Amino acid sequence: MSRKRVNFYPGLPPRLRPFTDLDIVCGVDEAGRGPLAGPVFAAAVILDPKRPIEGLRDSKKLTAARRDELAPQIRAHALAWAVCQASCEEIDNLNILHATMLAMRRAVEALRTVPTLALIDGNRCPPMDIRAHAVIEGDDKCHAISAASILAKTARDAELVRLHAQYPQYCFDQHKGYSTALHLERLRLHGPSPVHRRSFAPVRTLLQVDLFGPGAAQDAFDGAQCA
Missing domain, CATH: 3.30.420.10 (Ribonuclease H-like superfamily/Ribonuclease H)
Known part of the structure; x- marks a missing residue:
């Protein structure tokens, strides 16, 4: 056959x-x-x-x-x-x-x-x-x-x-790095890790906290999610 x-x-x-x-x-x-x-x-x-x-x-x-x-x-x-x-x-x-x-x-x-x-x-x-x-x-x-x-x-x-x-606080095993609500919450809480992409808007915004202060960074972070 x-x-x-x-x-x-x-x-x-x-x-x-x-x-x-x-x-x-x-x-x-x-x-x-x-x-x-x-x-x-x-x-x-x-x-x-x-x-x-x-x-x-x-x-x-x-x-x-x-x-x-x-x-x-x-x-x-x-x-x-x-x-x-x-x-x-x-x-x-x-x-x-x-x-x-x-x-x-x-x-x-x-x-x-x-x-x-x-x-x-x-x-x-x-x-x-x-x-x-x-x-x-x-x-x-x-x-x-x-x-x-x-x-x-x-x-x-x-x-x-x-x-x-290596970085259990971000729950990478659950969202695999995508911008889920859980991931964004952990980013706000812990700031970016060494394996976050600094050129991506939500991460880049959080890295500006030392320049603009927590309130301004949070406002910009919220805006970055909507962009």
């Missing part, structure tokens, strides 16, 4: 695919552009057509438990995969967009198999030595991007749990 052929590109009709069967295609995605703390992560994955993985889709549409089930399967079955990051310092120095592009490029360059094309989730590509093509909402159109999305997300969540052990 012949093996059923898997469509690794459910959202990319053949006429729109920027590659041929001769290309070695990797999918690339990031996790953690929006949070106020922690690095931004990116992953790159080259899937093995002979070892398809059931259930790949945008990591944001999966439960944490399902992501944790799929991540080891991706690492075990993919032809190649890599997860890299850009630090908080790089985010503050470069801005979040350029730091994200840097993490993506690092992930592609870390692959043990050199791809000929990178499919990047989103609307822009990092500068690389190989061809790259941006795919808007690609994490649900290309299984390799879906796989990268899952690896980046699970790796970043694990890093925020690790940071929680």
Whole structure:
């Protein structure tokens, strides 16, 4: 009995695919552009057509438990995969967009198999030595991007749990650095930690407390949340 052929590109009709069967295609995605703390992560994955993985889709549409089930399967079955990051310092120095592009490029360059094309989730590509093509909402159109999305997300969540052990007062294990009400409350109470992104408005505002006084900083902090 012949093996059923898997469509690794459910959202990319053949006429729109920027590659041929001769290309070695990797999918690339990031996790953690929006949070106020922690690095931004990116992953790159080259899937093995002979070892398809059931259930790949945008990591944001999966439960944490399902992501944790799929991540080891991706690492075990993919032809190649890599997860890299850009630090908080790089985010503050470069801005979040350029730091994200840097993490993506690092992930592609870390692959043990050199791809000929990178499919990047989103609307822009990092500068690389190989061809790259941006795919808007690609994490649900290309299984390799879906796989990268899952690896980046699970790796970043694990890093925020690790940071929680260092800075338990911020509850990073619960909100993963995003600007939830709990996180903002802890920021007001304890001030920014060494792993907070100082260029992000709520954090930057709290760092001005010594210059403007507690009342002015609080007013500005409240305004930053609404911006």
